[in-house]
Amino acid sequence: xxxxxxxxxxxxAIPRLLGRSPSTVCHELARNAAGCQGYVSTTAQAxxxxxxxxxxxxxxxxxxxxxxxxxxxxxLWRWSPQQIESPRVWGGSTL
Numbered sequence: 001x002x003x004x005x006x007x008x009x010x011x012x013a014i015p016r017l018l019g020r021s022p023s024t025v026c027h028e029l030a031r032n033a034a035g036c037q038g039y040v041s042t043t044a045q046a047x048x049x050x051x052x053x054x055x056x057x058x059x060x061x062x063x064x065x066x067x068x069x070x071x072x073x074x075x076l077w078r079w080s081p082q083q084i085e086s087p088r089v090w091g092g093s094t095l
Contacts, residue, residue: 001028002041 004014015025032044061068074084 001025002039002044005029005039 001014001018004017009017011026011029012022015022018025028044029039032039032047034040034043037043061071071084
């Protein structure tokens with residue numbers, strides 16, 4: 001798409017050549033325009049990856065987290081997920 005924009009192709013010609021909806025191309029160009037530089041594919045890709053990362057919730061267990069290692073050890077010791085999630089394991093009280 002960036003090369004078509006650099007060649008001054010119209011916003012109607014680009015979707016025809018790519019086999020996409022005109023509104024899809026218009027949204028892509030508007031969302032990822034790099035200020036005065038116009039549409040730059042590397043900037044567009046970076047912005048897309050940033051939006052995707054921010055839109056996804058953080059996992060409860062992350063492989064770099066201490067909790068990940070604790071849960072992994074308990075699973076190796078053949079604890080069930082129900083035993084691991086029990087409040088008694090983590091110092092909480094049961095009702």
